Amino acid sequence: MPSHPTPAPATWSIPDAEAMHEFGRALAGRLRAGDLVVLTGPLGAGKTTLTRGLGEGLGVRGAVTSPTFVLARTHPSTAWGPPLVHVDAYRLASAVELDDLDIDFAxxxxxxxxxxxxxxGITDSWLDIEIERPLGASRAAPSPAEAPIDSDLDLDEPRTVTITAVGPRWAGDVAWAREAGPTA
Known part of the structure; x- marks a missing residue:
């Protein structure tokens, strides 16, 4: 497999939950069938809020909520686009268990x-999005097992978001990510 350069990550501050949702809506316009987005961050960082924005931007059916206890939810498109599959891998131990969910990644x-x-082995390209929240807030957040179902704990406080593009699909520049997010 040919090597593809990894562009420098794009990083900025997102001021509140509404801006995180809007960032998801903007990101939806860049995605197509076969794309994978990996969200990393502590409980309450805004992962589900970002995903709700993606769902709205993609025009999917159904409320986008955290799939913590069902592991994965599929939201069909209402606009003839690809479905959005939302996975919570917190309880999964390996890529094999993720693959066992039989998700149609393509x-x-x-x-x-x-x-x-x-x-x-799942795919050769993805967007890795890390969301960091203020240290005091993440310390106050319960573990995923203790959190109420669909609790994002999205306090309106700034988050630092870093996108790293991995693989040939994203081998170009991530300047679009800098443009999609608010200025730091």
Whole structure:
């Protein structure tokens, strides 16, 4: 397999939950069937809020909520586009377990929360989005097992978002990511 350069990550501050949602809507315009987005960050960082924005931007059916206890939810498109598959990999131990979910990666846009390190053999390209929240807020957040269902704990406080583009699909520049997000 040919080597593809990894562009420098794009980083900025997103001021609140509404801006995180809008960032997801903007990102939806860049995605197509076969794309994988991996979201990393502590509980309450805004992973599900970003995914809700993606769902709205993609025009999918159904409320986008955290799939913590069902592991994966598929949201069909209402606009003849690819479905959005939203995965919570917190309880998964390996890429094999992720693969066992039998997700149609080629025909879907897949978002995997807590999926960093579980992509071996799944695909050769993805967007890795890390969301950091203020240190005090993440310390106050319960573990995913203790959190209420669909609790994003999205306090309106700034988050630092870093996108790293991996593989041939994203081998170009991530300047679009800098343009999609608010200025730092």
């Amino acid at each position: 025909r879907s846009i897949v978002v995997v929360e807590w999926g960093r390190g579980m992509l071996d």
